[in-house]
Amino acid sequence: MKKIIQDFSFNEIFQLSKRFNQPAFRAKQLYEGVMQGKNISDITTLPAAFKQQLLEEFEDCPIEIIRTLTSTDGTEKYLFRLADGNIIEGVFMKYKYGNTQCISTQVGCRMGCKFCASTLGGRVRDLTSGEILAQVLAVNALHGGTKEKRAVTNLVLMGSGEPFDNYDNVVKFLRNVAAEEGINISPRNISLSTCGLVDKMYKFAEEGIPLNLTVSLHNTTDEERARTMPIANKWSIAEILNACESYFAKTGRRYIFEYALIVGENCDSRHADELIALLKGRPCHVNLIRLNSVKERTLEGADEKSAYRFLGMLEKGGLSATLRRRTGADIGGACGQLRAGFLNENAEVQSGHDDNQQ
Ligand code: SAH
Numbered sequence: 001m002k003k004i005i006q007d008f009s010f011n012e013i014f015q016l017s018k019r020f021n022q023p024a025f026r027a028k029q030l031y032e033g034v035m036q037g038k039n040i041s042d043i044t045t046l047p048a049a050f051k052q053q054l055l056e057e058f059e060d061c062p063i064e065i066i067r068t069l070t071s072t073d074g075t076e077k078y079l080f081r082l083a084d085g086n087i088i089e090g091v092f093m094k095y096k097y098g099n100t101q102c103i104s105t106q107v108g109c110r111m112g113c114k115f116c117a118s119t120l121g122g123r124v125r126d127l128t129s130g131e132i133l134a135q136v137l138a139v140n141a142l143h144g145g146t147k148e149k150r151a152v153t154n155l156v157l158m159g160s161g162e163p164f165d166n167y168d169n170v171v172k173f174l175r176n177v178a179a180e181e182g183i184n185i186s187p188r189n190i191s192l193s194t195c196g197l198v199d200k201m202y203k204f205a206e207e208g209i210p211l212n213l214t215v216s217l218h219n220t221t222d223e224e225r226a227r228t229m230p231i232a233n234k235w236s237i238a239e240i241l242n243a244c245e246s247y248f249a250k251t252g253r254r255y256i257f258e259y260a261l262i263v264g265e266n267c268d269s270r271h272a273d274e275l276i277a278l279l280k281g282r283p284c285h286v287n288l289i290r291l292n293s294v295k296e297r298t299l300e301g302a303d304e305k306s307a308y309r310f311l312g313m314l315e316k317g318g319l320s321a322t323l324r325r326r327t328g329a330d331i332g333g334a335c336g337q338l339r340a341g342f343l344n345e346n347a348e349v350q351s352g353h354d355d356n357q358q
Helices: 010-021 022-033 048-057 127-144 163-177 196-207 222-228 237-251 268-279 304-316 337-350
Strands: 063-070 077-081 086-096 100-101 106-108 121-126 154-157 190-196 211-217 255-261 285-288 321-323
Touching: 010 106, 022 255, 063 127, 086 127, 100 127, 106 255, 121 163, 154 163, 154 304, 163 196, 196 211, 196 237, 211 237, 237 255, 255 304, 268 285, 268 304, 285 304, 304 321
Parallel strands: 100 154, 154 190, 190 211, 211 255, 255 285, 285 321
Antiparallel strands: 063 077, 077 086, 086 100, 106 121
């Protein structure tokens, strides 16, 4: 694979242009074109010879939207194709206060959570920082966003992959996406979700990136958590809570727990009591999620009434909690489902089992 220009910061593009004997204003034009989501070949301000030189080293189009699904509620889901043919997915959600894009950090995932479609085929590879950034640039451009008025205002790192399992690329991405001369999305408008890689949580607290740190908790005891989340065999809930406190101490940002309600696993009144005991008085918020059922998985999500009952118990116990609004349920549910569906479809076509082919 060739290099990816979106991996480069403004300074690095400046150095690169110098190597090609181009003046500083060319570096600026190149960087601005890239930040507008353009392919190198489509940046009209650059001379053809310079573009030709660049294209010998760099991918023209590191990421391409190959399918868009639009929900009745306005949510959009995308399949992106990377330069090496790998497929990732993303989501774009419209809210009153702005638009949130959900981005992927790896092709697949190796964390093995029992409810999640992203991990079904394991991890294929890490995304580079530029491939993560290119998802944002492509969707911003799709919605007519400019540097002055971005169409994407908020980001959640909640697509496929475990961000802290691709630590260096994710941190580089977070710095590049926040660059003032670039698309300039500040950490305060970014949520990073981890299944709880505690060593990386401590390391991240030292980076000086004050974002919304979110941990997928999904249960109240280590034994029960390990039934759906293998990572619980490595790090305990107590260790996670200490790491969250450290992040709060360093950044002043309160942290968030995600808790997907799964029938028979984590949502009876005993779990509510235990969650209250664990979290009461801490500077945190609980985001309850109604599980999106995954075809390949047998776990069942709590219904709406039980979800509200569980929420009521947490609130009565003094926790700050919300039930996450369900978006895009009609277009392929959660994390990894769209990609898994696409890969299945293509496997069927290739092996001749597709109905339309027969
Ligand atoms: N690897 C990271 C981020 C990706 S998943 C993490 O584990 O946090 C983003 C969130 O979606 C996580 O809280 C994850 O547990 C949740 N999730 C995964 N599959 C889901 C499903 N089928 N229904 C609802 N939430 C799901």
